[in-house]
Amino acid sequence: MTPPEMADERFASEAAGSSHWPTELRLNRAERLLSVRFDDGSHFDLPAEFLRVESPSAEVQGHTPAQKQLVQGKRLVGITRIDPVGNYAVRLTFDDGHDSGIYSWTLLHRLGRDHETLWQAYLAALAARGLGRG
Numbered sequence: 001m002t003p004p005e006m007a008d009e010r011f012a013s014e015a016a017g018s019s020h021w022p023t024e025l026r027l028n029r030a031e032r033l034l035s036v037r038f039d040d041g042s043h044f045d046l047p048a049e050f051l052r053v054e055s056p057s058a059e060v061q062g063h064t065p066a067q068k069q070l071v072q073g074k075r076l077v078g079i080t081r082i083d084p085v086g087n088y089a090v091r092l093t094f095d096d097g098h099d100s101g102i103y104s105w106t107l108l109h110r111l112g113r114d115h116e117t118l119w120q121a122y123l124a125a126l127a128a129r130g131l132g133r134g
Contacts, residue, residue: 020109025082025090032078034092036108044112048079049133052094053122054111055101070125073134 024037032048053071055061062068074096081093085102093099103111111118126132 020105022105022108027079027082029078032076034079034082036112038105038109042109042112044108044115046108046112046115048077048094049074050115050119050122051079051092051101051103051111052077052096052098054118055092055098056103056107057098057101059098059100070122070129070131072126072131075133 020042021039022036023039024035026035027033028035034046034048034051035043036046037043052074053060055071060069060071078095079092080095081099083091083093085091089102089104089107091099091102123133
């Protein structure tokens, strides 16, 4: 059974459009990984580089899919800070100064679930433009 305070948080999360609730969020700075466990039993280790190049910020995503920017040279980027945003997301601060992306629980779950497909598409886009991860 869910404690009443957790039920309130879960309701706020679902009301904000998130159907996935994290049970653990852990940053491994040395390995540059954000580990996220969800209440559905899923667990994802998300590399900082991947989170940076897939940032939900307007700077990266633009305002339409056609405006999405290809971010390069982030192989060694790290996460320096994680700040909660309400009950539905976190703001990640990267050591390159980027801090404008708000990662909802639903987005983190999707990034984990689709990591391999998104990562391969990113690598292919870099190769198509003759760019590297840096």
